Amino acid sequence: KLNPYIEVEFNGHRCESPPARDTHTLMFDECFRLPVVMPVMADSVTIRVWDKKKFQRPSVIVCGRLSFSRLRMHALQPKWFNFYGFSSKEVNDIHALTSQGEAAEENVYKGRLLISARVNKIPKGQAVSSKAAMIKGQVAEEPPASSLTFVLDVIEISGCPGMEVYAEMSIGTKSKTSKPVQRIDYDEKPDFTTPGRFKYTHGEGTVSPLAVVMPTDPSNQLDILISIYSKTKQVGGTHERVGFARLKAAHIPEWRGEPATPYWVSCSPMAHLPSSIE
Structure with a gap:
């Protein structure tokens, strides 16, 4: 504190x-x-x-x-x-x-x-x-606000290094994470320091809903922060944040119960790490 x-x-x-x-x-x-x-x-x-x-x-x-x-x-x-x-x-x-x-x-x-x-x-x-x-x-x-629930479905993570990755959605001090997913594009002698593909199946990439109270005026709203955590070592390795994206809450489409079209979110590499994200 x-x-x-x-x-x-x-x-x-x-x-x-x-x-x-x-x-x-x-x-x-x-x-x-x-x-x-x-x-x-x-x-x-x-x-x-x-x-x-x-x-x-x-x-x-x-x-x-x-x-x-x-x-x-x-x-x-x-x-x-x-x-x-x-x-x-x-x-x-x-x-x-x-x-x-x-x-x-x-x-x-x-x-x-x-x-x-x-x-x-x-x-x-x-x-x-x-x-x-x-x-x-x-x-x-206080500026007027309303209760909102944000839902994130991760289908694929691509272009970042690692043997295993997961995604995190955070708004202010609250955050939710997806399950880790294994890399799918490696051979007998993989180089996990190079960019790869990580694909979720059967809804395993669904992140728990994140409920927040958000001001109605977009200029007062918190950003939606999407982070990618990667692990490059098979033994003794830990997940490290390698990329992130800041999204405006006003740009997130409202879900009305119908199937939504997935879209790619481009992540920026962490400034203190070598640029290993494509």
Whole structure:
């Protein structure tokens, strides 16, 4: 568990909330108030979620930005911001990965924030506070949501290495996996480090339904993360994630009880591994 707290920074002013203890969920009704005197050149309002460690420096969990100029024109109604990153178990040095020049697509859910924001003009003659402060937040409703059930039928996995693979569907912190399936295209001296084919039969690739509460607005929705795990060694080997795909929930067709046409989902290779997916 974490000791999370939130920090908001803009135009040289910084304000942070008290840290919570041993939790993955932080709920509060606080409002961060930062003074601004126009004109101002800065535009990025930075929001960071930190983990306050006991004997180490705090570490950033997620970081996001809002545009001050946009907030001046239109207030931001309560909205979910979903964050994705990389797993420290898979990538030891994230900075080395992100400094290679090419932007690697995030492949791990890191949490979400429900926030609103606005710019209030101070009436003429009223004194402007020169310090950032936390005040009690206004009452606001969450974005509308509905209960959905996602079903995944895996028919074939192709183009990835291994002697045995399985698929995982995850939405936020929830996940379901298929059964492992053996490779079908190898000879007496197989090379399991090369791409191969893995085919399910008789419905063995059906993943248990995954029920979630999803916001109705697509811009608030979590992504559907499909991951492929592969095992290349016959003895003593473990499954390792070799590929993934992030799908938009709004693009998943609604099942109405009729037979659906299967379609291929292209997976990207893991950025920290050699590109072995075709």
